[in-house]
Amino acid sequence: MVLSLAVAACDNTITFSELLPPLEAASLDSSAGSWQMIVLSGPTQFTVAAPAADTSAAYTAELAAIKATQSKLTAAQRQVIDYWAAGGVLRWNQIVRGLVARYNLPPAPRSDGTYPVPDPENPFADPQFPFANPPYASRAYSYVAVAQYEALKTAWYWKYQYHRASPARLDNTIQALMPIGDLPAYPSEDAVLSGVTVEMLRVLFPAAVEEITQRAAEQRNAALWSGKAAASDIAAGLALGKSVAAVLVARAGGDGMRTAGGNPALWQALKDSAVARGEIPWISQESPPRPPMLPNFGLVQAWLMTPTEVTAERPLAPPSTSSPQMQQEVAEVKHTVDHLSGAQLAIAYKWNDGAGTYAPPGHWNDIAAEYIRDAQMSEVRAARAFALLNMAMHDAAVGCWGVKFLYFNPRPVQLDPSIKTVIGLPNFPAYPSGHSTYSASAAVVLSYLFPPAAADFEAMKEEASISRLYGAIHYRSDIERGKEHGARIGGYAVRFGQGDGAN
């Protein structure tokens, strides 16, 4: 027995779930330049000047430079090529999930019992900026996805204006070191992605700018070294990506995020309002008490809903904190968490997605990535999928947070301090459940994108939602109303997708 364990003890290699083979797109999506824009006025909002002729001396010199580089590629350079051959949209989505997990930590309290606020002007300090909590994360994923999608649609438009082929297609002495198809190379989609993403992430995760910039440079190098794009393809793509990012960065500066944290007067007013309605107000259960998470996030600009629609889609009020129904729901939470089966406990941890993780929206990106990979979507179609998914989850966060701070409803632990949670207790009001809202919006969008898997997404949504009851952080009505709300919000992204010209 001891010997067999000694052998087993050597088994310490872990299996990764999201391996990405080189991308061979199932379709060129040559009409993507005409797909509907979200923020830009159209693909000609930014003009990409015509490239030099294939026969020009300048371009010939670019091809010669690629040949020279390919003749002495190092193992490290080949690794860079192989990494980015998987597709930039999927790779950047993985990288952003890593950034969210790195920055999803709340500030530690000061010795006087107050909490410092992360400062975008001083992102390297303690606390680091940002605190990439679930609403912040949903917004970050959505800005990256939308910026990439807008930039790629523009790139596709200009690609099919100029029809310049890839170096490896034009010159048979240049090797194709990653799959290189018939997609025109000018402007380079890899360079577009590197430019638009790095500018977006510079704003969202400023302390990681050095690492992000390096990754982006590697992405452009991979395109160049692999024979996929020439230097002028890359320069044009990089400039286009940065131009599109500037539009999204300007939007982010004025979307309401800056004031989403509120201030002590607002925090008090939320409490007073609940008391005036005869309800028990939410109180932070952290010690020392922590200000609520982003109470004004419900006022952040949605992607696909007007402020009127955001308000109109809200669920009705939760049961009164003094109602018999609320007493029953509190009792259900207590009974559930004190009698959890092993399977229920596993579900609570599977969907915990708490501090230090890529957050609930990251979990749904994790799920979506494998479907997008398996569908072998072109870069622009993959960007569309992540944009629809993440716009829906961002708008779900906006909608959910508006309701949370409208009702300012206490958590189960507050109404019955004998209830103990098996996952971390979020520091914001209970009603409705954020995870249920995110999950329902995501399941609706993914079911639209991948109809054969609709039943799987539905089951995942149900499991994610009920995990909050198992964890003892939500009542059943938080979960039920959250799912309904999220599904309605997800419908906006589905309707956008149905009419965007990509089908």
Next chain:
Amino acid sequence: MRRVLLLVTLSAAPLGAQTIDDGLLMPRRTLGTGVVYAHDSWSQYWEGTLKRDNANIGTLTTQSVTWMAGYGVTDRLSVIAMLPYVRTSASQGPLHGMDGVQDITLAIKYQLLATPLTDRGTLRAMVVAVAGIPASNYVPDFLPLSIGLASRQFSGRFTLNFQAHQGWFLNGSAAHTWRTKVTLDRPAYYTNGQLYLSNEVAMPDVFDYTVTAGYERGRLCVPISLSQQRTLGGGDIRRQDMPFVSNRMDFVKVGGLVMYRGVRLGMSRVVNGRNVGQATTFTGGFLYAFSL
């Protein structure tokens, strides 16, 4: 964080006749068995190298009841088994305690050498092979309230012991532990500066040593010990994050024990650490030997 402290708790709360890391063996065809209770608590811990408290935990208490047994197969070869039931709780904050049967430990201890050294006493050398396996399906992903790390472990240990005729003894023991990967219920985790898209966690090896000095006369034995554990890899707990199963859990600990007529009382205290609690542990138990 808990689990590693527990391991030492167990080895520092020995069977009178022998533990995994002492220099003693059970006589042939003798069974020693008993139960030890341990009460382990801390209110401060090291978040990486930063020592802090946390009002959302208050005092973290771990209680365990461990069944132990040792059997002398021959005069040079003993087998040892241990099985703890563990319960955790936090004195403040909303987090739920956990409880359950933790890991079963099986060890084979072999005496390489027993020789007079000068005219003052006897020198012994031992090798021990130890295996630990989770004995229930407990959750390792809720530290510091998880009851263990849910990894299988295999250790190779070497012990040198000098027993003076006057009753004094000195014992030194060191081990290297290999640990199998741990499977979580979630599909991804962040540790050591990286997001891992996997539900499996590679567990770094652990090195530990213990130096014990004491006095033994008749049925009285009074050892005091200094022990250190070093985890050979793993990440730190990030600022204001929860601990993680593969964290670099290091500590230095001092302890003492009084054993008399099969009854033992002990105490130990962590004096320095990294990604562990500054635990104070009290143990009490009894062991009786039977000739078969």
